[in-house]
Amino acid sequence: MSFVGFIGLGLMGKPMASRLLKAGYEVVVHNRSPKPVEELVALGALPASSPREVAERSEFIITMLPDNPDVRSVIAGTNGVIEGVRKGMVVIDMSTISPSLVRELHKMLADKDVDLLDAPVSGSTMAAEAGTLTIMVGGKQEAYERALPLFRAMGDKIFYMGDPGMGAYTKLCNQIAVGLNLLATCEVLLLAKKVGLDQQKVIEVLSTGAGNSWQLTTLGPRIIKRDFRPGFKVQHLRKDLRIIREIAEQLGLPLIGISSVAELVKALDQKGHGTDGTQSLITLLEELAGMG
């Protein structure tokens, strides 16, 4: 049976690692804080003291971390994954990071005959628990095929997108749609509230036609109930939008819409909503409207 390393046991990483355990893999885990490690060890996982040790004891290594610096440090830093890898292994980064960092790490690992797949996910913690994530993968096709059984333990919509970085780019495309459709949902519900429409009925009407979106039908009802618990956290959307803007700058793309969303989400984070769900964006708009 394959040994799979898993580094980064947060809201998404922990249930993903747990799915691999349930699928019968030996899972070697590491995390900055010890509590989720203990929880997974109780389910049968094996603890490791560093990313390097995870790599030494595994054939595949998965990383699921917050941002570019975390991934760089875990893979390429002192006691990092790269110090423990052996020829023929596959490292799978499932975080949402910059495609340029993906390509840089891909090259570093390729020098050791190790493959890197960028395989970010879309879906909530609930989808991670149920093994129904969407997974978008970039990297060498041969490595993708070797890793496919692992992906199938964690997701049910798995897409091979092409060369290294293409998984990351696909995820950023997804976040453009997520951010703008979220803003649409908030502006719709702001106008509806201001003029005294039944907000729930507005969602129902719009969902029948050209105004329909996942954000509207999933987050809209939570906004009405003032349920701001995180399915996806403001601080993570802020980070994703920052990466999108960096890319827009590098590539000369006029991403006017998502840039406005990025400014609003930054303000929302700075107002203390970082760990709330992204639907808390409504509170910022209400405040700007004098409805707070």
Add this chain to the structure above:
Amino acid sequence: MSFVGFIGLGLMGKPMASRLLKAGYEVVVHNRSPKPVEELVALGALPASSPREVAERSEFIITMLPDNPDVRSVIAGTNGVIEGVRKGMVVIDMSTISPSLVRELHKMLADKDVDLLDAPVSGSTMAAEAGTLTIMVGGKQEAYERALPLFRAMGDKIFYMGDPGMGAYTKLCNQIAVGLNLLATCEVLLLAKKVGLDQQKVIEVLSTGAGNSWQLTTLGPRIIKRDFRPGFKVQHLRKDLRIIREIAEQLGLPLIGISSVAELVKALDQKGHGTDGTQSLITLLEELAGMG
């Protein structure tokens, strides 16, 4: 059998009037240009020479016109509907116009004991032909119930939203979602194209999750095929967004996202895309990106 007046036989009005004919109503029609009148008369409609004459010969009068000034002139101008109405009649405006104009006309007609319903629609010409429009209605509930058989001949998703103007406000909510989800779709496909992703596959991936929207799955494939034929014309979206911005100003709402879309759609119209479909927005972004 009821006589129903229908004024405004454009891309939407003509198939809607045709549905009423098929449902067995006597339909009295009027239009600025004669061609669609002739087409409907060939199907059994009765021509009238002015909005006033339509009103004189009908029990219900439907208007389906481009913008505020058209509706004002047809209902309240010289030889307008208001000169031909009788007590107890119902005027149904199905155009997308300002809620403030709805309320003004509602009051004028109420002075003659005539009801006005604001009942804008969502859906394409195809939905109008099939009788599957979404219809969102404001006005007195008793008038709504009297008009319901007419609505059922034209649409299959019919919602009573409340007082006069509430149908119009619901439609504007819809257009906020339409506009921002359209921009999301264009920014997604712009980034995807620039980095060499398979655009069709990106739509497929995003449609499985939190980035999904009607605009993405319906207009996205047309953008890829460079099919800019109108399901909904740029000039009409421009008008709707202008009305939304006027309302945002009146109500003090910070509709930052849809305001950006309004600026882009205005530029798109001015570049000669007024009668193209709204998905032609991609051409403006590509030009700004130096990809034109």
